[in-house]
Amino acid sequence: MSNTPDSKEIPSLASDLKAESYHVSGKDVSTQHIEARNATDREHGLTVRNALRLYPKAIVYSLVFSTAIIMEGYDITLLPSFFGYTAFQEKFGDQPGPNGVGRVISADWQTKIQNAGLAGQILGLIINGWVSDIFGYRKTMLAAQFWMVGGLFIPFFANNLETLLAGNIVLGMPWGIFQTLSVTYASDMAPVVLRPYLTTYINLCWVIGQILASGILKGLLNIPNEWSYKIPFALQWVWPPLLIVGTFLAPESPWWLVRKDRLEDARKALIKMTSRDSGVDFNPDEQLALIQATDRLERAQSEGTNYWHCFQGTNLRRTEIACVSYVAQALCGTALMGYSVQFYQRAGLSTEDAFSFTIGQFCMGFVGTVASWFLMGRWGRRPIYLAGVAGLLICLVIVGGLGFADQSQKGPAFATGTLLLVYTLIYDLTIGPLCYSIVAEIPSTRHKIKTVVMARGLSNCMGFVNNVLMPNMLGVNAWNWGAKTGLFWAGLCLLILVWAYFRLPEPMGRTYGELDILFEKRVSARKFASTHVDQFAESEDEKIHQ
Secondary structure: OOOOOOOOOOOOOOOOOOOHOOOOEOOOOOHHHHHHHHHHHHHOOOOOHHHHHOOOHHHHHHHHHHHHHHHHHHHHHHHHHOOOHHHHHHHOEEEEEEHHEEEEEHHHHHHHHHHHHHHEEEHHHHHHHHHHHHHHHHHHHHHHHHHHHHHHHHHHHOOHHHHHHHHHHHHHHHHHHHHHHHHHHHHHOOOOHHHHHHHHHHHHHHHHHHHHHHHHHHHHOOOOOOOOOOOOOHHHHHHHHHHHHHHHOOOOOOHHHHHHOOOOHHHHHHHHOOOOOOOOOOHHHHHHHHHHHHHHHHHHHHHOOOHHHHHHHOHHHHHHHHHHHHHHHHOOOOHHHHHHHHHHHHHOOOOOHHHHHHHHHHHHHHHHHHHHHHHHHHHHOOHHHHHHHHHHHHHHHHHHHHHOOOOOHHHHHHHHHHHHHHHHHHHHHHHEEEHHHHHOOOOOOOHHHHHHHHHHHHHHHHHHHHHHHHHHHHOOOOOHHHHHHHOOOOOOHHHHHHHHHHOOOOOOOOOHHHHHHHOOOOOHHHOOOOOOOOOOOHHHHEEEOO
């Protein structure tokens, strides 16, 4: 390869592009080639300890974005719980209670309100796919936070069910933005070694939000007036101001800046997200060269960044993996997790104790997510995912089998509730948090935001289906399957297990450029981990070998 700036062939990097497109800040192609390789070697040699020393600012900024998910986990727990609150029922109930005593909210309205939130999330997801690509992650997140502050006034001052429904749609829009921006920003800011931890932290934020909501709801359970449900709504105003300040101070994603050809701003962002006094070797110019090299490689595979480009060429396989991984969260029986308390109540548990068990269940999710970080660092994603789905399958089969036991006895109901707690632990130890890591790592960087939007959108659509299926499956006056419902979800879980074995690759330890090459060369999912990749090899044949 020639070392002159006029070189026209670059076999190691997207050879079909013109060489002049590689020139940045007066550097020739060979210099950038060397810098990008150095950055890749540095990424592979970076330990978790050194990454924590080098990237403390990037970690903090990523956590700020992800912490917005706490608000979503908190909010989506409120309304379903309020439906059982006496003060809330008296205010919004649309039909007489049992034996004509009090008021209750009809199942029809409960479904409408919950689905309104999902509809708002899908709308927010679609908007985010376009807006964040145009204005960047910071401005989009700031706008969503301000929207959230204003939207909270609707449920807080609501006087009827129609207003609550409208409020859920309005609030669902920023929730949809949080769902995608948090994971994409975390994956852009993190080095390879920290990527799984910062992306799966999002699952932890979900759990934290649910724990906070359940704890606050239990504390306000005995307040007889409207403040029993207004205080939990009002507490949501505490979060946005803090997150707005953090988002304002955060740097823009250097990957987004490179895609917009704002190279100097990207370099400044790389400097802002690292610590100068870490004592760990780091060169922002070399890191910038690696980002540029990866972006050029992906441009060679697909120049466009619209939604339909996610289904062209190698992107089709990547979109499939991201979407199925996300939808699997809703298909593997997670809808049953919220019903563990119901089975305990059938076994004689009081309402107050049922709330305590709910908090305990969410705490198990917290422990499981944290424990998953240690597993991922050693075993990667694919083995844990497969083991997790298999564990969920076993739990669901046993739960389904208990449905054939004598339901007049308390034992089967107690065993079912306990198994669903075990199910929760397995889920949050494996497939729950791993999903966020997979959907952040598998798509190309140019199509990541839109791929995540589609994956999350499909998952939310499955939420509509779950909201219809579960009341019928468990309803005494409907299908009344009871614990036998576990067998239905076990069947879907088996399909997910088969899919994951043949289609889910192992992205552990790979840079985005290396993943691009693995997909470009159509490497089997089962061989991703064992295939050697050299993004900067002199010939195409040398780029991979097994």
